[in-house]
Amino acid sequence: MADAAGATTPRAIHPLFVRVTHWVNAFAIFVMVLSGWRIYNASPLFGFEFPPGFTLGGWLAGALAWHFAAMWLLAINGVAYVAYGIVSGHFRRNFLPISLSRALDDVALASRGQLDHAPGRYNAAQRLLYVGVILAAIVAILSGLAIWKPVQLQGLTAVMGGYEAARRVHFFAMAAIVAFLVVHIGLAVMVKGVLAPMFTGRAEVQR
Amino acid sequence: MKRSGLSAFRPQLARLERRLFLKQGLSLGALSLLSGCTLKDDDAVDRLLFAMSRFNDKMQAALFDPAKLAPTYAEGDVTAPFPFNAYYEEKDVPRIDGESYRLRLSGLIADKRPWSLNELRALPQARQITRLVCVEGWSAIGKWRGVALREFLERIGADLTARYVGFKCADKYYSSIDMASALHPQTLLALDFADAKYGYPLRLRIPTKLGFKNPKFIHEMFVANDYPGGYWEDKGYNWFSGS
Numbered sequence: 386m387a388d389a390a391g392a393t394t395p396r397a398i399h400p401l402f403v404r405v406t407h408w409v410n411a412f413a414i415f416v417m418v419l420s421g422w423r424i425y426n427a428s429p430l431f432g433f434e435f436p437p438g439f440t441l442g443g444w445l446a447g448a449l450a451w452h453f454a455a456m457w458l459l460a461i462n463g464v465a466y467v468a469y470g471i472v473s474g475h476f477r478r479n480f481l482p483i484s485l486s487r488a489l490d491d492v493a494l495a496s497r498g499q500l501d502h503a504p505g506r507y508n509a510a511q512r513l514l515y516v517g518v519i520l521a522a523i524v525a526i527l528s529g530l531a532i533w534k535p536v537q538l539q540g541l542t543a544v545m546g547g548y549e550a551a552r553r554v555h556f557f558a559m560a561a562i563v564a565f566l567v568v569h570i571g572l573a574v575m576v577k578g579v580l581a582p583m584f585t586g587r588a589e590v591q592r
Numbered sequence: 593m594k595r596s597g598l599s600a601f602r603p604q605l606a607r608l609e610r611r612l613f614l615k616q617g618l619s620l621g622a623l624s625l626l627s628g629c630t631l632k633d634d635d636a637v638d639r640l641l642f643a644m645s646r647f648n649d650k651m652q653a654a655l656f657d658p659a660k661l662a663p664t665y666a667e668g669d670v671t672a673p674f675p676f677n678a679y680y681e682e683k684d685v686p687r688i689d690g691e692s693y694r695l696r697l698s699g700l701i702a703d704k705r706p707w708s709l710n711e712l713r714a715l716p717q718a719r720q721i722t723r724l725v726c727v728e729g730w731s732a733i734g735k736w737r738g739v740a741l742r743e744f745l746e747r748i749g750a751d752l753t754a755r756y757v758g759f760k761c762a763d764k765y766y767s768s769i770d771m772a773s774a775l776h777p778q779t780l781l782a783l784d785f786a787d788a789k790y791g792y793p794l795r796l797r798i799p800t801k802l803g804f805k806n807p808k809f810i811h812e813m814f815v816a817n818d819y820p821g822g823y824w825e826d827k828g829y830n831w832f833s834g835s
Contacts, residue, residue, distance in 0.1 A: 428729035445728065446828030447641075453830065454644035535725060536662045536800050536835040537655050548723060548731050 398505030398588045403475065406466040407583060413462060414522075414562065416441060416455035421559060423448035430556055453533075460526060467519070480512050488513040502576060504588035518565040525558035649832040656834055658772055662799035665721045671732035674786050677803065678763065679823065685789045686762040686809050693793050699758070699814035702749025709793055712783060715739045715747070720778055722799035724806065725835055727824075736797040738782035742775045750815045758820035759796060762809040767822035769798065769805060770832065776800050781810075802833040 423440035427448075442448025470476040487509035494500040500508065507515065531542040531551040545551035573580050582588045676682045694706035719737040726732075745752060752775065758768035773779060782797040791808025798806055804824045814820075825831045 424729065428726070430729075446824070449727070449830065450641040450645055450828065453648050454641055457644070532729075534655065534835060535723070537657060537660060539660075539663055548725065552729060 397586055398582055399586045400473075400475070401586060402469050402473070403466075404583060404586055406462055406469070409458065409462045410466065413455050413459035414566075416451055417459055417525075418559060418563060420448040420451035420455070424452060425556070430552060456526075456529065459522075463522065463526070479507050480516050483512050483516055484509055485513065502579065504578070504582065514565060514568065518562060518569075521558050521561040521565065525555060525562060528552075528555040528558055531555075645830050648830055652832040652834045653770060653772065656770075656772060656800070658776055662722050662778055662835070665723065665733050667721065667735075669733045670721060670735050672786070674732055674734050674790065675726075675730065676789055677726060678808070679765065680763065682789060684763075688762055688793055688809065688811075690793050693811075695794060695810065696812040697748060697814070698812060699816045700751035700754045701815050704748075709783070712739055712781070712794070716743065717783070718780060720780065720797070720799065722778065722797075724799070724803050726803040727829060727833065734786065736780055736782040737784035738780040738794075738797065740777065741779040741781055741796070741798075742777065744781055745774065745815070754815045754817050756816045756818075756820055758814045758816060759807045759810045760812040760814075761807050762811050765807055765809070765823050766820070767796075767805055767807045767825065768816075768820040768831075769796075769801065773798060773800055773834065781813075800835050802835060804829065805833050 419439065419441035422435035423437070423442045424445065426434045426437070426440065427445045440448065442451050470480075489510075491500055491508045491510040495510070502508070527541060528545050528551045530538055531545045532548065532555055535542040535548045535551075542548055542551055545554050573583075578588065678685070690709050693709055695708075695712065696706050697704045716739070717737055718740045719735070721733060721735045723731050723733050741757070745757070750757075752771065754771055756768045757771060757774040758766065760766050769779075776798070778797075778799050780797040782791070782795050783793065785791065785795065785797075791810070794810045795808040796806050796810060805822075822829075822831070
């Protein structure tokens with residue numbers, strides 16, 4: 386907390402647990418997406434392939450090895466983050482309430498440069514996007530399990546609409562996550578003073 | 593369980609794996625993004641990936657339910673034509689004379705007498721319409737008929753407590769599976785399938801594993817406790833590869 390006199394005293398805004406799980410997740414998602422693109426290229430679902438230079442693994446076996454190694458990191462880290470979010474009240478405090486109309490208002494304000502970014506407080510658009518990408522990640526994990534184990538986890542595969550449908554669900558969950566990342570990383574780089582606190586946890590108090 | 597069997601092969605396997613991951617391994621673009629390490633340093637990465645693949649073998653064996661049946665489909669769901677897939681082109685499939693064909697047996701089997709096609713056909717035949725899932729991602733529904741592997745292993749006096757059942761093929765392909773999966777009720781030594789190019793006269797049909805674990809043109813079967821590997825497995829694909 387900044388006291389009245391020390392206007393430049395850093396203020397804690399991101400808890401350590403959130404920062405650590407965020408960066409572990411960033412690494413896991415990076416590996417999952419790039420190795421996943423190489424796996425996709427082995428049997429493309431749609432009329433295109435991902436540029437090999439933007440994939441991980443070199444060939445199908447290498448990509449699968451990365452994918453099935455990083456999945457444990459993604460899953461364990463994800464479970465820890467969600468458990469923390471629920472138990473600590475992080476989700477309740479920072480994600481709720483979620484409102485589409487308020488999110489759109491904030492996007493409109495931001496596009497006119499009128500949205501004040503209060504460090505440590507998610508605006509309505511952030512809330513919607515963060516909850517959205519968590520749901521997309523859950524769908525990606527469940528559809529991934531359905532593809533990996535269509536016999537042992539056949540109930541889950543059936544929920545996804547069968548093996549072939551699960552491949553498509555998995556693809557679109559990935560696409561949603563990547564679309565989120567384009568916006569998320571773009572804003573993190575463009576908006577002043579939001580990237581450093583994700584490492585340090587502390588925001589420089591402005592003015 | 594598999595540890596001691598694997599350990600005998602581990603140096604060779606590790607060397608082979610490492611070479612493959614190194615050579616064809618990480619694409620430079622992705623690697624340089626990844627913490628800026630160079631290709632020379634990725635030996636540790638390869639070892640980690642290899643260790644994770646062995647860990648995944650164990651996790652999949654634990655997840656495997658010997659009583660859980662693969663979903664079956666109706667006659668009308670069968671994919672036609674069924675996609676041909678091998679490490680060589682379709683024109684290079686081995687041509688095998690069914691009259692002189694004998695299935696050779698070796699390893700931990702009491703009665704190693706070779707089997708002719710007629711003898712195999714005289715055994716009770718099981719049929720199935722199941723989905724074959726390729727490691728590449730695509731899948732196809734096919735129809736197979738043949739001898740339940742469990743029944744055959746019991747009949748020839750195979751050591752059912754051994755770890756592995758391995759297969760050697762006329763096209764120089766080879767693969768191996770865990771005993772629990774070999775004893776699964778849907779695991780077949782298939783004699784009848786859509787076309788000879790899919791493995792005449794004998795192939796393995798195991799719907800609880802990926803397609804490359806279904807060797808075609810089998811001419812020898814063995815039971816062993818030492819890790820036998822496989823054609824694609826030795827190149828880096830996960831060994832258990834259960835569905």
